[in-house]
Amino acid sequence: xxxxxxxxxxxxxxxxxxxxxxxxxxxxxxxxxxxxxxxxxxxxxxxxxxxxxxxxxxxxxxxxxxxxxxxxxxxxxxxxxxxxxxxxxxxxxxxxxxxxxxxxxxxxxxxxxxxxxxxxxxxxxxxxxxxxxxxxxxxxxxxxxxxxxxxxxxxxxxxxxxxxxxxxxxxxxxxxxxxxxxxxxxxxxxxx
Numbered sequence: 001x002x003x004x005x006x007x008x009x010x011x012x013x014x015x016x017x018x019x020x021x022x023x024x025x026x027x028x029x030x031x032x033x034x035x036x037x038x039x040x041x042x043x044x045x046x047x048x049x050x051x052x053x054x055x056x057x058x059x060x061x062x063x064x065x066x067x068x069x070x071x072x073x074x075x076x077x078x079x080x081x082x083x084x085x086x087x088x089x090x091x092x093x094x095x096x097x098x099x100x101x102x103x104x105x106x107x108x109x110x111x112x113x114x115x116x117x118x119x120x121x122x123x124x125x126x127x128x129x130x131x132x133x134x135x136x137x138x139x140x141x142x143x144x145x146x147x148x149x150x151x152x153x154x155x156x157x158x159x160x161x162x163x164x165x166x167x168x169x170x171x172x173x174x175x176x177x178x179x180x181x182x183x184x185x186x187x188x189x190x191x192x
Contacts, residue, residue, distance in 0.1 A: 049188040055083070057092070062162055065188035066090060089167040090185060094160050100137055103161030104154060115145045124149075124174070131155050131164075132189045138182075140174045143167070149174050151182040157191060164189065 052065035059078050066083055070090065074082035083090045097103030114120035125140040131153060138153045150167040151174060166182040168174070 049184055052188060055081075057081075057094075060094060060160065060162070061158065061191055062092075063188075063190045063192060064092075064164065064185060066185065087169040088181070089165075089169065091163070091165040091167065093163040093165065095163075096159060097156070097161045098159070100135065100154050100156045100161055103156070104137065118144065120144055129153070131186050132191050134191060142172075148172060149178070151178060153182070153186055155189075 049065050052067050053070070054063060054065055056063035057078055067085065069085040070083040070088075071085070072081065073084045074080065079094045081092045095103055095106070097106065111120045120143065122142040122144060123139050124142060127138055129136050129138050132155075134155050134157065136153050136155045138151065141150050141152060142148075143150060146169075148167065148169050149172060150165055152163055152165040155162045155164070164186060166178070166185060168178050
């Protein structure tokens with residue numbers, strides 16, 4: 001059935017297999033070469049934190065920076081602020097607590113049945129870290145009701161737990177891009 005190929009190109013089956021293998025290798029090499037020439041987006045599209053706009057809460061003593069396209073979309077006294085730009089949301093939430101552990105315990109108890117009697121979030125990853133020299137806990141979560149992912153970092157500060165959360169409305173899972181953005185937000189956090 002395939003003898004027409006061998007007759008057309010006047011080659012043996014071994015030669016045809018070798019030609020196919022060489023063609024495949026060339027295609028892979030060209031693909032890898034094309035990927036090597038990809039360039040990062042211009043700096044204007046991804047400004048460094050020093051170029052980001054400052055955000056602060058002088059009463060509670062924290063500050064951080066956001067990209068200029070973010071705008072304040074919600075505020076509740078000094079306990080909650082929300083900033084949005086496209087499919088990204090940055091929230092800062094303050095709750096009284098005597099430690100990070102007790103603050104997280106209360107939060108987890110609230111979330112245990114907050115979504116139609118089911119947990120409102122699924123914790124995919126949790127690790128201890130530091131933010132601006134303060135002990136912190138970072139979690140990667142899935143918001144069950146909304147169906148998208150977020151990264152939360154909790155810092156104990158002056159009898160409160162300050163939560164810096166980055167929500168990604170189009171991400172079903174946290175990837176390197178989301179982690180890098182959250183890390184940039186945290187890199188601008190200060191406690192003056």
